[in-house]
Amino acid sequence: MGSGQWAVGSKRMxxxxxxxxxxxxxxxxxxxxxxxxxxxxxAMDISGxxxxxxxxxxxxxxxxxxxxxxxxxxxxxxxxxxxxENRDSILFKPYQLIxxxxxxxxxTDIRELLWLHVADSWELRFGISKVFWGVNExxxxxxxxxxxxxxxxxxxxxxxGQPMINLNFLxxxxxxxxxxxxxxxxxxxxxxxxxxxxxxxxxxDKTEFESSDKxxxxxxxxxxxxxxxxxxxxxxxxxxxNRSPRYLVKTASITSSxxxxxxxxxxxxxxxxxxxxxxxWLLKLEALYREDKxxxxxxxxxxxxxxxxxxxxxxxxxxxxxxxxWDERNQPNLYQFQNDLLLAARVAFNNAQSSEMLIGIIxxxxxxxxxxxxxxxxxxxxxxxxxxxxxxxFDDHPFNPIHNDDHIQLKxxxxx
Amino acid sequence: xxKNLWVLYLLTFIFSHLIYxxxxxEKGLAIAKERKLRDKGWGDLQAEMVMTLRNKHGQESxxxxxxxxxxxxxxxxxxxxxxxxxxxxxxxxxxxxxHVKGNDDQWLYLPALxxxxxxxxxxxxxxxxxxxxxxxxxxxxxxxxYSFKFIGEQKCGDLxxxxxxxxxxxxxxxxxxxxxxxxxxxxxxxxxxxxxRKNSHLKTLTFSDYKQYKNKFxxxxxxxxxNHQTGKSTRLDWLNYxxxxxxxxxxxxxxxxxxxx
Numbered sequence: 001m002g003s004g005q006w007a008v009g010s011k012r013m014x015x016x017x018x019x020x021x022x023x024x025x026x027x028x029x030x031x032x033x034x035x036x037x038x039x040x041x042x043a044m045d046i047s048g049x050x051x052x053x054x055x056x057x058x059x060x061x062x063x064x065x066x067x068x069x070x071x072x073x074x075x076x077x078x079x080x081x082x083x084x085e086n087r088d089s090i091l092f093k094p095y096q097l098i099x100x101x102x103x104x105x106x107x108t109d110i111r112e113l114l115w116l117h118v119a120d121s122w123e124l125r126f127g128i129s130k131v132f133w134g135v136n137e138x139x140x141x142x143x144x145x146x147x148x149x150x151x152x153x154x155x156x157x158x159x160x161g162q163p164m165i166n167l168n169f170l171x172x173x174x175x176x177x178x179x180x181x182x183x184x185x186x187x188x189x190x191x192x193x194x195x196x197x198x199x200x201x202x203x204x205d206k207t208e209f210e211s212s213d214k215x216x217x218x219x220x221x222x223x224x225x226x227x228x229x230x231x232x233x234x235x236x237x238x239x240x241x242n243r244s245p246r247y248l249v250k251t252a253s254i255t256s257s258x259x260x261x262x263x264x265x266x267x268x269x270x271x272x273x274x275x276x277x278x279x280x281w282l283l284k285l286e287a288l289y290r291e292d293k294x295x296x297x298x299x300x301x302x303x304x305x306x307x308x309x310x311x312x313x314x315x316x317x318x319x320x321x322x323x324x325x326w327d328e329r330n331q332p333n334l335y336q337f338q339n340d341l342l343l344a345a346r347v348a349f350n351n352a353q354s355s356e357m358l359i360g361i362i363x364x365x366x367x368x369x370x371x372x373x374x375x376x377x378x379x380x381x382x383x384x385x386x387x388x389x390x391x392x393x394f395d396d397h398p399f400n401p402i403h404n405d406d407h408i409q410l411k412x413x414x415x416x
Numbered sequence: 417x418x419k420n421l422w423v424l425y426l427l428t429f430i431f432s433h434l435i436y437x438x439x440x441x442e443k444g445l446a447i448a449k450e451r452k453l454r455d456k457g458w459g460d461l462q463a464e465m466v467m468t469l470r471n472k473h474g475q476e477s478x479x480x481x482x483x484x485x486x487x488x489x490x491x492x493x494x495x496x497x498x499x500x501x502x503x504x505x506x507x508x509x510x511x512x513x514x515h516v517k518g519n520d521d522q523w524l525y526l527p528a529l530x531x532x533x534x535x536x537x538x539x540x541x542x543x544x545x546x547x548x549x550x551x552x553x554x555x556x557x558x559x560x561x562y563s564f565k566f567i568g569e570q571k572c573g574d575l576x577x578x579x580x581x582x583x584x585x586x587x588x589x590x591x592x593x594x595x596x597x598x599x600x601x602x603x604x605x606x607x608x609x610x611x612x613r614k615n616s617h618l619k620t621l622t623f624s625d626y627k628q629y630k631n632k633f634x635x636x637x638x639x640x641x642x643n644h645q646t647g648k649s650t651r652l653d654w655l656n657y658x659x660x661x662x663x664x665x666x667x668x669x670x671x672x673x674x675x676x677x
Contacts, residue, residue: 047506116675120666123675132531157529170671227521227670232534279519280536309539309588317542352469352477352546354505383478386504415503 048077053411057195058393059404065192071100074152076111089116091129093161097152104191104204105151111161123168128161131179133223133234134286135275138342138362139301139325141286142236142271145221147185147243154196154392154402160185174226181219184241186262198401200249202260208248209241210265210293217241217266234273242267242292267292280307284323301325301337319346321360330366339365355379370395386413444564444580451603452559458633460486460663464655469547472647477502479545485556486663492516493556494668498676499545509676511668512537514556525673532670541590548619548641548650550590561586567595572606575599591618602626604634612645619643629659 055070074097082089093112099105114127131145146159163183169176189202211217219240226233245262252259271288285302303323311318321344325337344360357377364370372395378388388411394403467479480501486494492514499508507527514520520537540552562582570579577597584591592615597607604626612618623636639652666672 047503049503118675123671130530132529134531135533168671170666170669175671225670227534232670275534277521277534277536280538282534282536307536307539309542310590315543317539350543350546352471354546380502380504383501384503413504415506 043081045080046077047416048075049413049415050075051411051413053409055195056408056410058406058408061195062199062404063192066195067101067193070102070105070195072105073098078112087118090114091116099151099194102151102191102194104189105194107149107151107188109149109160111159113161121170123170125164125166125168128163129166130159130161131164131166133236133273135232135273135284136286136301136303136323137305137321137344138303138323138360139286139337139340141299141301141325141337142273142288144236144238144243144269144271145179145181147187149188151188151190151194151196160188174224177221177223177225179219179221181221181240182216184215184217184219184264186215186264187243187245189262195405195407196402198260200258200260202247202262203250204262206250206259206261207245208261208263210263211241215241230277232275232277236269236271236273238267238269238271240266265292280309282306295329297328299325299327299329299337303342315350317348317350319348320344321346336362336364341365353379353381367397367399370397370400384415386415387411388413440566441564443566444582445559447566447578447580447598447603448559448562448564448582451598451605452557454603455633456487458487458630459660460484461657461659462661462663463657466653466655467545467547467549468651468653470649470651477546479547484663484667486665486668492520492558494665495556496668496672496676507676509673511670511673512555513668514558516558516560520555523670523673525676530674532673538588540586540588548643548648549652552584552589552591553621553641569600570597572597572599575601575606577606602634604636617644627657629657633659 051074053072053074055072057068061068074095076093076095079092080089091112091114093110095109095111097105097107110128112127112129114125114129117124117126132140132143133145134140134143140156145164146162148156149158149160150156152158162181162185165180165182167178169178186204186207189204190197192201209215209217217240219238221236221238221240223234223236242265245264247260248263249258250261251257267290269288269290272286274285276283282305283302284305285300287298287300287302289298290296301323303321305319305321308318308320310316321342323342325340325342327338330338340362342360342362344358347357349355349357355378357375359373359375361371361373373393375391376389378386380386388409390409390411391407392409393406394400396403461484463483465481465483467481469477469479478501479499482498482500484496488494495510495512495514497510497512499505507525509525509527511523511525512520513522522535522537524533524535525531526533537551540555541550543549544551544554562584565581565583567579567581570577577599579595579597581593581595583593590610590612592611592613594611595609596605598605604623606623608621609617610619610621619641621639621641623639625637626634627637628634635654635657637654639654640649641651642649
């Protein structure tokens with residue numbers, strides 16, 4: 001405990017202790033639910049998973065508070081109940097992660113707490129949920145509704161639950177999706193004991209917002225989505241709080257060490273997602289035009305996916321993906337997806353264990369020394385378990401805040 | 417005069433064989449059409465399927481899938497499959513629009529990401545979920561996709577069957593041809609033998625425990641697919657066939673995929 005960090009955050013210490021107790025109780029309750037596989041209690045469906053994972057880093061950590069490995073336990077439960085001939089349903093999906101060292105990585109989230117009402121030509125979702133928009137494999141450019149649970153996965157693929165009132169109208173000429181998003185979720189940030197951070201730690205208590213309503217600012221979104229012939233298209237508009245923060249360097253006083261503060265500004269955005277499917281060729285595009293207080297810019301990401309089915313006369317499929325990302329702003333602190341090329345291959349063995357492998361590289365075209373490489377492999381074990389191996393290598397360039405965090409992650413998941 | 421007679425006999429012989437060959441194709445098509453006609457008008461149906469994969473050592477893996485089908489007039493069927501087991505793929509769903517001409521339209525729903533992805537439907541010959549059933553085996557039966565030839569008649573168990581050969585007319589099939597045994601009484605398919613791209617005998621599919629629904633539609637409760645080349649087999653057990661449950665187009669679109677249970 002050396003730095004001024006903890007003195008500033010003594011209030012947070014108490015919150016952390018409470019949170020740790022809660023986490024423990026949550027996990028214990030979960031273990032009690034485990035024997036109820038495929039249970040229907042009072043016509044409720046209960047399912048979920050419990051997982052153990054370990055991050056093993058290649059390089060020594062840059063800060064003394066960090067570690068060379070980090071273990072974690074996580075769990076997610078899904079409780080579902082439907083009535084009215086499945087026209088109404090409630091879904092509750094709490095999530096918990098406990099990290100060995102990083103108190104900020106340890107967190108609880110309600111991924112879903114949703115009432116869904118399905119009528120003939122419309123649907124209403126009320127509560128907390130997740131909505132995915134997009135067609136790309138690497139850069140989910142327009143997937144704006146939910147906030148990334150960044151400590152869960154640095155890829156940003158894991159999302160925090162988003163409160164919403166969502167009305168969808170289903171027509172033969174496409175669906176219209178309307179969203180009122182009444183509460184903003186901040187990104188999750190690693191703490192002083194965690195890796196995947198810059199040398200300065202984010203103080204989550206001091207988050208700043210452009211809007212004086214802060215996280216209570218009400219955001220809006222609308223989207224038209226349609227499938228016809230070979231095309232799947234979506235056009236959306238979003239007005240509200242930017243899910244991606246800028247980071248400001250602050251210090252409490254001249255004598256204490258600096259820290260980072262996340263700043264969330266207000267944006268208006270117009271975007272497109274498009275996929276054309278010609279036989280085994282998938283052509284994809286995501287594009288957006290965004291305005292904030294200081295800037296107006298376009299960004300796009302798109303590419304091609306082609307699948308070779310049954311290579312070398314086996315039942316193995318090989319999918320090849322190439323995606324190009326471009327962001328007009330070209331700012332050095334944005335780092336990724338400004339002028340980048342992704343190349344990836346996915347191998348699906350199509351066996352009883354559903355074994356799969358993925359190899360990918362993202363290369364920065366402005367700076368040849370900036371790239372990241374990843375390899376992922378997964379398979380089922382038995383009927384209810386899954387083993388996932390992920391390896392990531394980052395370049396050594398100082399522009400990249402996580403250049404020192406090359407790692408292997410091993411995750412074992414038990415489903416019930 | 418004798419020479420002319422020989423020529424006449426020869427020509428008649430050749431000509432009659434040509435007619436017979438043409439007859440065989442016509443008869444094959446007629447049988448296939450009758451089989452399709454006997455099943456027309458089923459409208460919509462829901463069922464549960466237990467898929468048991470067995471490798472050559474006798475080890476088994478189980479998949480549990482719920483199926484919804486919609487009969488489409490003038491085109492192929494719409495089909496929705498939702499996985500319940502294995503647990504790690506629970507909630508994964510496939511939506512398939514079968515077409516008589518051209519490729520099917522297919523979407524895959526990934527529940528962890530809540531992502532609907534349109535996928536290539538060119539993969540006809542690949543195994544479905546690691547089983548001995550390929551995608552083309554499970555897609556809807558459309559006459560326009562095959563050419564037919566009547567081969568003969570034979571006994572199939574207690575029943576009398578027609579034997580017809582069908583050749584896929586679409587590209588990327590895993591089969592050169594199939595031989596089907598269809599019972600003469602109710603035009604139900606009893607057995608199909610599949611021949612791979614080298615025309616070697618690859619698999620045999622047997623249908624058993626047929627039950628009649630709504631006084632017209634026959635559905636087999638068990639399908640058993642044996643792969644003779646690998647020694648693996650897959651058994652499908654169908655449960656709870658329900659017809660006319662009120663499904664329509666709205667239950668078979670991208671939106672409905674996202675809210676599936």
